[in-house]
Amino acid sequence: xxxxxxxxxxxxxxxxxxxxxxxKAPALVLAWSLDEPERIGEVLPIARVTSIGRGxxxxxxxxxxxxxxxxxxxxxxxCPPIANARMSRLQLVVEPLGEDRIRLRSVGRAIVRVxxxxxxxxxxxxxxxxxxxxxxxxxxxxxxxxxxxxNVPDDFAFGAPxxxxxxxxxxxxxxxxxxxAFAASTDKHVLISxxxxxxxxxxxxxxxxxxxxxxxxxxARNAATMPESLIDAELFGNVxxxxxxxxxxxxxLIGEAHASTLFLDEIGDLPESSQVHLLRVLDQDGEYxxxxxxxxQRSAFRLVAATxxxxxxxxxxxxxxxxxxxxxxxxxxxRDDIPLVLGTILRRTAxxxxxxxxxxxxxxxxxxxxxxxxxxxxxxxLRHPFTHHVxxxxxxxxxxxxxxxxxYVGVTGAVxxxxxxxxxxxxxxxxIDRDTVARALEENGRSVTRTAKALGLKNRFVLIRLxxxxxxxxxTGSEDA
Amino acid sequence: xxxxxxxxTLELTLAADDTFPQRFYNHLFEAHPxxxxxxxxxxxxxxxxxxxxxxxxxxxxxxxxxxxDRELRGLATSHAGYGVTAEMxxxxxxxxxxxxxxxxxxxxxxxxxxxxxxAYGVIAKAILAATP
Numbered sequence: 001x002x003x004x005x006x007x008x009x010x011x012x013x014x015x016x017x018x019x020x021x022x023x024k025a026p027a028l029v030l031a032w033s034l035d036e037p038e039r040i041g042e043v044l045p046i047a048r049v050t051s052i053g054r055g056x057x058x059x060x061x062x063x064x065x066x067x068x069x070x071x072x073x074x075x076x077x078x079c080p081p082i083a084n085a086r087m088s089r090l091q092l093v094v095e096p097l098g099e100d101r102i103r104l105r106s107v108g109r110a111i112v113r114v115x116x117x118x119x120x121x122x123x124x125x126x127x128x129x130x131x132x133x134x135x136x137x138x139x140x141x142x143x144x145x146x147x148x149x150x151n152v153p154d155d156f157a158f159g160a161p162x163x164x165x166x167x168x169x170x171x172x173x174x175x176x177x178x179x180x181a182f183a184a185s186t187d188k189h190v191l192i193s194x195x196x197x198x199x200x201x202x203x204x205x206x207x208x209x210x211x212x213x214x215x216x217x218x219x220a221r222n223a224a225t226m227p228e229s230l231i232d233a234e235l236f237g238n239v240x241x242x243x244x245x246x247x248x249x250x251x252x253l254i255g256e257a258h259a260s261t262l263f264l265d266e267i268g269d270l271p272e273s274s275q276v277h278l279l280r281v282l283d284q285d286g287e288y289x290x291x292x293x294x295x296x297q298r299s300a301f302r303l304v305a306a307t308x309x310x311x312x313x314x315x316x317x318x319x320x321x322x323x324x325x326x327x328x329x330x331x332x333x334x335r336d337d338i339p340l341v342l343g344t345i346l347r348r349t350a351x352x353x354x355x356x357x358x359x360x361x362x363x364x365x366x367x368x369x370x371x372x373x374x375x376x377x378x379x380x381x382l383r384h385p386f387t388h389h390v391x392x393x394x395x396x397x398x399x400x401x402x403x404x405x406x407x408y409v410g411v412t413g414a415v416x417x418x419x420x421x422x423x424x425x426x427x428x429x430x431x432i433d434r435d436t437v438a439r440a441l442e443e444n445g446r447s448v449t450r451t452a453k454a455l456g457l458k459n460r461f462v463l464i465r466l467x468x469x470x471x472x473x474x475x476t477g478s479e480d481a
Numbered sequence: 482x483x484x485x486x487x488x489x490t491l492e493l494t495l496a497a498d499d500t501f502p503q504r505f506y507n508h509l510f511e512a513h514p515x516x517x518x519x520x521x522x523x524x525x526x527x528x529x530x531x532x533x534x535x536x537x538x539x540x541x542x543x544x545x546x547x548x549x550d551r552e553l554r555g556l557a558t559s560h561a562g563y564g565v566t567a568e569m570x571x572x573x574x575x576x577x578x579x580x581x582x583x584x585x586x587x588x589x590x591x592x593x594x595x596x597x598x599x600a601y602g603v604i605a606k607a608i609l610a611a612t613p
Contacts (some may be wrong), residue, residue, distance in 0.1 A: 035530050055541045085530075085537035087494050089488065109496035134499050362527035372526055 015360030022146045028052075028130065029170075029336040030068060032137035032378040033452040035084040037370040040339050041159040041169040042079055044138070045145045046096045053090040053108060056081050062093050062107075070158045073174055074149030086110055086135035100126040100142035110135055116379075125251040127335065129379050137375050139382055141336050141457055144170045150178045151185075153210075159340050164206035166199065167344045168337035176203075179263045182476045183324040184210035191267075191319070192306040195461050197391030200306035201265060207304055208261040216260030219301075220437060221253055231274045232289055233323040234383045242292025254281060254288055259299035268309035272438075275318040278303075310450075310464060312473055331393065338381050341390060345397050346371040346409065359407055374410030380419055387422065416434045422458065434470040437463070441472065482603065483596040484544045490593050491540045495533065501584060502529035516572070517564055520570035521527040527608035536577070543600060553604065557611035567612075577601065 028044040030036075049063040057065045067078040088108025095103040105121045106112035111133040114124050125129060126142040152174070153163055161167045166274065178278065183190045184207045192200045201220065208218045227236050233243075237252025253262055264270075272280070281288045286299045303322075311319060331338055350357035350368055362369040377400060386392050396415060403412040411419075432455060445448040452463040467473070510517050520528055535556075542548040568580055571604070578597045582589050 018583070035534050083534055083538065085533035088492055089541065109492045113494075132494075212571075271562065362530075363522075363524040363525045367524055369524075369527055 010224055011335060022144055024142050024144055026100055026102045027141050027143050028102075029092070029141050030136060031129070031139045031216045031336075031339040031382060032373065032375045033084055034375075037158075037343075037373075039068065039079065040343065041070075041336070042417045043145075043336075045141070046094050046102050047145065049093065049095045051090060052082070052092040052094060054082050054084055054087045055089055058090060061090060064353055069145070071145065071147060071169065071176075072154050072158075072401070073147040073152065081299075082136075084135050087132055091132060091135075092130075092354065097123060099162055102140060104130065105214055108132075118235070129382055131375065133381065134375070137378055137382075139336055141170075143336075147171060147174055150174065150181070152177045152181045159343070161344055162206075164209050165202050166206060167341045168334055169340065170334040171179050172334040173337055176326075176329060177206075177311040179324075179326050180206045181210050183207055183326060186324070187211075188323035188324060189303040189321055190305070191311075191312060191322035192304065192326050193327060194306075194308060195330050195389060195464070197386075197389035198328040198330050199390055200201065200308075200328060201263065203326065204261070204263040204265075204304040204306060208263070211302070213260050213302065217256070218254060218261050218263065219253055219257040220263040220265070222265040224266040227324050228271060231270065232277060235274070236288050236290050238291035238305065239293045241392040250290075251291060251432070252284075254299045255290070255297060260297040260301060262301045262303050264303065264305045266307060267305035268307040270345050271367040272315055279315070279318045279321060294432075296426060302370065308461070308464075310400075310473070331389045335382055338393070339378055340398065341393060342373075342378070342381060343371065345390075345394050346373070349397065357399060360401065360404070360409055372408035374408055377410050377415070380411055380415075384419055385423055387459060387465075392422070432466060434472070437466050437470055438472055482543055482600045483592070485542075486593055487540050487597045488544055489591070489601055490581055490585050490597070491537065494581050494589060495537070497550065497586075498584040500582060501534045504583070505576055505580040507530065508579050509573065513572050515531075516569070519565070539604065540600075549604075549607070552608045554611045557608045558613060560608065561612050567609055570609065574598075574601040574605060 028046065029042070030040050030042045033039055034145075039055045044050070044066055046066070050066040051057070051061040051063045052065070053061075064080075067080075068082065070077040070079060077181045089107030089109055091106070092112065093105045093107055097103055099122055099282075103121070103123050104112075104114065104119070106119060111118055111120065113131040113133070114122050115128050124140045126140050126273055128140045130138040130140060132138075156162050159167075159169060164179065166173065168176075174372055190207060192203050192206075194200055194203075205218060208214060221234070223231075230461075232251065233252070235253050237250040238247060238256050240249040241247055253264075261321050276480060281295070281299075282303065286301060287296050288299065289296055301457050305322065307314065308414075311325070327440050331341070346360070350371070361371050380394070381393065388395075396418060397409070400412060400415050404410070404413040405412070437451075437455070439452045440454050448460045448463055448467075452460040455463065457463050457466075498504070503525070506520070506525075523531065536575070539549070539552065542552070578594070578601065581597060583605065
């Protein structure tokens with residue numbers, strides 16, 4: 001009879017906080033490929049010394065080959081060998097050094113650059129970029145090769161937007177989908193936080209689309225656009241001729257969202273008094289009164305709120321009503337997804353603009369195929385310290401399209417200037433110490449906007465990152481923090 | 482067929498010359514401008530990538546008869562569908578060898594010329610034999 005030592009590490013079910021996903025290993029993620037753009041996002045795990053090159057294994061390979069994989073929760077699909085003509089049959093020999101570094105030897109004919117420098121042998125860390133000249137660009141990452149099975153929809157094409165428009169095959173993207181699906185499966189209120197441009201409304205729509213409320217209309221409103229004097233009327237509605245004669249009867253956002261989802265973006269912009277009114281509705285199980293109406297109404301709405309401000313700027317008891325809090329990752333948190341998001345933006349642009357499709361996209365069998373994308377743009381974007389995330393990426397794409405000289409999307413002078421300006425601001429912020437930030441915050445009445453300006457930062461989101469980094473509390477009671 | 486020499490010279494060509502496929506088509510169209518009209522289904526960039534990938538795959542498998550047989554039968558059918566005729570195969574061979582020769586520069590040899598001429602002859606003959 002086998003004797004199981006139940007006290008051995010990992011045997012107790014609560015010994016691991018999550019189902020085991022194996023240990024992290026360095027990996028190369030395909031970020032650009034001249035001949036095989038449809039393979040972007042595939043992952044080459046470096047769990048042992050590995051030979052990389054075009055085609056199947058060779059008799060004289062110095063180490064076994066590892067296939068590129070399409071990694072999804074609960075499965076890792078090995079893909080065909082690299083068929084990129086410009087990659088040598090034996091191009092690289094890569095060895096893992098711990099969880100997040102690799103030693104790389106270039107043994108093929110194509111020139112290899114790491115961090116922009118031509119190399120024959122070097123150590124590369126997670127976050128660095130390996131370029132095989134005019135053939136492929138890889139991002140060095142550190143990730144789990146196996147993701148645990150998740151109860152999320154995964155029947156969409158690899159690298160394509162999911163049914164809710166979320167793009168990404170990184171571990172972070174799948175963890176996010178899992179968190180959204182879990183929140184959707186309950187009926188609790190959700191608070192989504194994340195910097196401007198990370199896709200908060202997309203996440204809210206995903207929660208609605210995955211919930212049992214999906215057949216009802218999703219009601220969305222930006223709290224920052226509601227005139228302060230009309231916020232209560234917007235939220236709760238009013239009876240006819242109230243408060244002014246001629247006012248039509250309105251059911252209000254809460255009434256409209258009955259049995260559905262109410263998404264309130266920029267909830268941090270709601271004045272405290274409105275937060276208190278909304279809090280009362282949440283406490284009373286959806287019971288509320290329209291303005292001018294003595295009767296009580298009930299709305300079985302689920303609130304999904306979003307904010308790009310630090311959570312401590314919300315009223316404490318209001319914040320406590322959100323059972324689920326989901327922090328959306330920014331593009332720097334999931335760099336391996338940047339090429340896929342870039343491709344999605346470009347394809348979407350081409351589908352709505354035939355002139356762009358004609359000029360910047362290849363055509364195969366008469367149909368629009370992949371964009372003509374310069375590898376240097378992908379490399380620059382992989383390194384870029386995004387502060388406005390997908391929105392910023394979209395702006396850079398339009399800038400690249402609008403200022404292109406030729407028939408490809410690359411780094412133009414205008415793109416270069418834009419990338420440099422944002423990067424300088426982000427780099428400058430890294431050099432500001434905790435005391436300086438704390439002092440500037442005090443001197444500027446704890447206003448995030450004014451403090452960011454005083455510190456010479458590009459925008460308040462750069463300061464919000466610094467506050468997070470130094471565990472400083474943002475303004476309390478300030479009008480814009 | 483001298484597989485090693487074919488592979489070495491192709492690797493050299495692909496590494497040394499980013500415009501290899503485009504120069505191949507330039508050679509081909511310069512000598513036979515009437516062929517231009519046969520290449521309108523794909524954009525120039527897509528055609529270049531497909532050409533480079535196909536040549537690399539064939540040279541990689543030049544000593545794998547079953548792969549070659551399967552691949553060349555497929556090419557025979559698709560080429561026939563595009564209107565490629567027997568007289569065009571030598572034109573393509575001349576353009577291909579001229580392009581590789583140029584890219585290899587001083588490393589090109591009579592032996593390499595023989596290896597490419599022989600290999601192309603065998604492959605073209607196999608495609609023609611499989612043409613429906």
